[in-house]
Amino acid sequence: MSNLQKIKPGMFLLPQEMGMRVPGLIIATEALLQDVEIEKPLDQVRNVAYLPGIVGYSIAMPDIHWGYGFPIGGVAATDVKTGVISPGGVGYDINCGVRLAVVPGAYRDLTENVKKELLHTIFKSIPSGVGHQHKGAGLSDKDFRALVEKGARWSIEQGYGFERDLEHIESHGRIEGANLDVVSDFAKSRGRNQLGSIGSGNHFIEIGEVRHLYRSEIASAWGIEQGQIYILIHSGSRGFGHQICQDTLNSFMKQGYADNLPDRQLVAAPLDSEAGQTYFQAMAAAANFAFNNRQQILHGVRQAFQRVCGISPEQIHLIYDVCHNIAKFEEHEVEGVKRKLCVHRKGATRAFGPGAKELAPIFRTTGQPVLVPGDMGRASHLMVGLGNPMTWCSSCHGAGRARSRAQSMKAWGGRDTIEYMRKQGVRVMACSSKTIAEEMPDAYKDVDSVVEAVQEAQLANMVAKLSPQLVVKG
Amino acid sequence: MTLNNIKRLFFALEVDAPWPEKLPEARTIDKTDRHMTVAFLGETDYEMMSSLLPSIPSLPFRVGMSAHFDRCLFLPERHPHVVAWRVNLWEGSVAIEKYQEQLFAWLRSHNLPVDTRNRFLPHVTLCRSPFMVGEWKQDFIPIPLIIKNLHLYESLGNVKYKPCWTQPLIVPFEEIEHTADIAFRVSGETSLQLYRNAFAALSFKFPKLLEFFSNPNAIGDVDEIVMRLNEAICLADATHGCPFKAVSFHGEIIRAEDQTLKWEMIVDV
Numbered sequence: 240m241s242n243l244q245k246i247k248p249g250m251f252l253l254p255q256e257m258g259m260r261v262p263g264l265i266i267a268t269e270a271l272l273q274d275v276e277i278e279k280p281l282d283q284v285r286n287v288a289y290l291p292g293i294v295g296y297s298i299a300m301p302d303i304h305w306g307y308g309f310p311i312g313g314v315a316a317t318d319v320k321t322g323v324i325s326p327g328g329v330g331y332d333i334n335c336g337v338r339l340a341v342v343p344g345a346y347r348d349l350t351e352n353v354k355k356e357l358l359h360t361i362f363k364s365i366p367s368g369v370g371h372q373h374k375g376a377g378l379s380d381k382d383f384r385a386l387v388e389k390g391a392r393w394s395i396e397q398g399y400g401f402e403r404d405l406e407h408i409e410s411h412g413r414i415e416g417a418n419l420d421v422v423s424d425f426a427k428s429r430g431r432n433q434l435g436s437i438g439s440g441n442h443f444i445e446i447g448e449v450r451h452l453y454r455s456e457i458a459s460a461w462g463i464e465q466g467q468i469y470i471l472i473h474s475g476s477r478g479f480g481h482q483i484c485q486d487t488l489n490s491f492m493k494q495g496y497a498d499n500l501p502d503r504q505l506v507a508a509p510l511d512s513e514a515g516q517t518y519f520q521a522m523a524a525a526a527n528f529a530f531n532n533r534q535q536i537l538h539g540v541r542q543a544f545q546r547v548c549g550i551s552p553e554q555i556h557l558i559y560d561v562c563h564n565i566a567k568f569e570e571h572e573v574e575g576v577k578r579k580l581c582v583h584r585k586g587a588t589r590a591f592g593p594g595a596k597e598l599a600p601i602f603r604t605t606g607q608p609v610l611v612p613g614d615m616g617r618a619s620h621l622m623v624g625l626g627n628p629m630t631w632c633s634s635c636h637g638a639g640r641a642r643s644r645a646q647s648m649k650a651w652g653g654r655d656t657i658e659y660m661r662k663q664g665v666r667v668m669a670c671s672s673k674t675i676a677e678e679m680p681d682a683y684k685d686v687d688s689v690v691e692a693v694q695e696a697q698l699a700n701m702v703a704k705l706s707p708q709l710v711v712k713g
Numbered sequence: 714m715t716l717n718n719i720k721r722l723f724f725a726l727e728v729d730a731p732w733p734e735k736l737p738e739a740r741t742i743d744k745t746d747r748h749m750t751v752a753f754l755g756e757t758d759y760e761m762m763s764s765l766l767p768s769i770p771s772l773p774f775r776v777g778m779s780a781h782f783d784r785c786l787f788l789p790e791r792h793p794h795v796v797a798w799r800v801n802l803w804e805g806s807v808a809i810e811k812y813q814e815q816l817f818a819w820l821r822s823h824n825l826p827v828d829t830r831n832r833f834l835p836h837v838t839l840c841r842s843p844f845m846v847g848e849w850k851q852d853f854i855p856i857p858l859i860i861k862n863l864h865l866y867e868s869l870g871n872v873k874y875k876p877c878w879t880q881p882l883i884v885p886f887e888e889i890e891h892t893a894d895i896a897f898r899v900s901g902e903t904s905l906q907l908y909r910n911a912f913a914a915l916s917f918k919f920p921k922l923l924e925f926f927s928n929p930n931a932i933g934d935v936d937e938i939v940m941r942l943n944e945a946i947c948l949a950d951a952t953h954g955c956p957f958k959a960v961s962f963h964g965e966i967i968r969a970e971d972q973t974l975k976w977e978m979i980v981d982v
Contacts, residue, residue, distance in 0.1 A: 304892050307961045311893055331958040331981045370954030428951040439956050440982050478950040481958040485943050492936055504962055640892045
């Protein structure tokens with residue numbers, strides 16, 4: 240293992256060496272560091288520390304794994320005047336994120352028939368998997384312009400959800416500065432029919448039971464009860480965001496912005512350059528697309544509950560929606576001085592603590608909800624942010640893969656995974672049996688160990704453990 | 714010459730493809746036995762043939778090539794008794810034809826029997842009669858294939874074949890471990906072949922990508938390979954949806970000890 244030095248509970252220092260401008264900071268427990276193939280992602284943490292204008296640390300969360308340029312689970316803040324913005328620090332799936340909603344009533348009160356029908360209704364009404372998208376003409380250019388400018392509000396104006404939802408979305412469902420004029424026609428053509436669809440890979444809709452409350456006073460303040468039905472949605476900006484990332488990488492590469500970096504996948508443009516600003520405007524457009532995407536997916540699930548269980552959409556409360564692939568301008572204290580930074584969170588979640596100005600009143604007293612999906616067999620977690628300045632108020636985003644897709648296919652290909660999961664008490668539907676095989680629980684680390692590390696490092700505290708029961712996989 | 718030594722022999726290129734799980738009812742050839750015939754010898758003294766094999770002309774390429782099946786054929790045209798899929802070679806068709814001529818000449822020079830009646834038609838036989846023409850026509854979809862090795866096959870009868878000698882080729886691509894995404898080690902003799910073989914690797918996972926294959930005459934560097942592959946992914950996603958987000962700007966093209974080019978391709982999914 241690399242020369243990591245434990246500096247605090249749950250925190251290890253990766254010393255500054257060679258051309259690193261700052262040291263690395265790894266959030267983990269000793270057990271997690273033993274458990275994972277850590278060297279490649281640690282190299283990526285080192286590489287990120289070379290970025291011009293980086294301040295503090297090059298940070299990695301306990302769900303760290305090898306990613307594109309940045310490790311997945313990577314956080315880096317750059318100074319707005321002297322620093323850069325890197326698409327690799329955001330990822331291809333711009334504003335991939337998670338949203339959690341709760342449904343009145345206990346999960347145990349749902350009959351087997353209702354559960355089955357609910358799952359089928361959600362699966363049929365919300366497109367999931369490769370090639371499954373909405374039919375028809377899709378988004379017009381006018382729609383695109385409105386939705387990237389207004390963020391999630393646009394979908395609410397179209398009837399997908401409620402005004403009150405906006406207070407329960409990170410940045411109120413809108414990243415300022417989005418500009419459709421810098422987005423290619425290719426990106427629009429990829430996203431045109433994909434709004435309101437889950438996509439493929441590890442994206443999902445999960446219905447389950449709030450299994451355990453660790454901090455009942457916070458859960459209660461947020462309107463969450465033990466045994467309650469929850470909805471968890473994981474999706475992003477679909478082809479629209481992927482193409483914006485790709486277009487930017489092509490352009491940055493051609494302009495030579497990868498020169499002098501240890502890995503050209505970190506290609507980054509100065510924040511005050513035209514290239515850097517163009518990327519931010521396009522990224523914000525994709526982020527706002529993603530907020531709308533999750534807003535419309537939740538609408539589909541709310542409709543399914545109404546149809547199958549007679550629960551009206553108004554009764555289903557959005558708890559929170561977080562981005563975990565994003566770059567945002569935030570104000571943080573650096574060596575005692577407030578500075579405006581561009582915080583890249585790639586496979587990491589913002590975790591503002593109590594008192595954060597941006598949060599809605601309900602969360603300003605508690606800290607913001609942090610959503611940590613695990614795998615479809617074991618658990619997901621709801622945490623509360625503590626606003627730890629060492630990580631620029633960031634936390635983990637999931638369990639992190641422990642096994643490649645190829646290994647999962649070898650282990651599960653050809654087996655009846657749906658029946659296997661049913662025997663574990665989880666009903667699963669997906670367009671492709673391959674997806675289920677690739678996403679079986681043992682493909683992931685145990686999320687419990689990840690959230691324990693985050694809690695030990697004082698980035699976020701556990702609030703509730705969620706138990707998946709009905710799952711639609713992408 | 715003893716009767717025990719007589720075998721029904723032919724030279725063929727072994728192929729691999731993401732074969733459909735289900736094909737129409739017929740006497741189908743096993744996936745592992747499917748091949749592209751280069752020279753059919755028929756009944757031949759195997760002992761004599763094996764003694765000559767060390768002098769067989771070498772293939773004019775070292776890395777297996779990529780191609781795709783573009784049509785369902787029923788052969789021979791008049792009274793068909795086999796169903797075959799036509800191979801659209803992305804490169805090397807002239808090289809294979811020339812090699813076939815060399816092989817014929819070599820066989821003739823050793824007084825070995827060889828059927829030289831038909832011009833080289835790149836195809837892979839899938840099954841032998843009886844079969845339903847309509848079903849095979851309807852079920853055909855273009856899929857990619859790669860050429861793996863040259864074998865001397867023995868026909869065992871009942872659509873079974875056994876390789877009894879091999880001239881190996883370097884595999885065009887192989888999937889390698891990557892925790893979060895998917896990755897391939899791609900090989901080629903030129904950067905153009907790297908691009909083609911990388912395209913085949915992606916098409917093996919998602920055959921609809923073939924609709925967006927472009928076959929340029931030259932490729933500059935790895936960045937151009939990445940951009941071309943991503944253009945196809947973008948078009949496929951806009952048209953059908955696509956399981957790939959993009960091919961990342963990862964890795965350099967490296968010249969290996971065997972002088973072939975290698976590139977580690979990572980695909981964000």
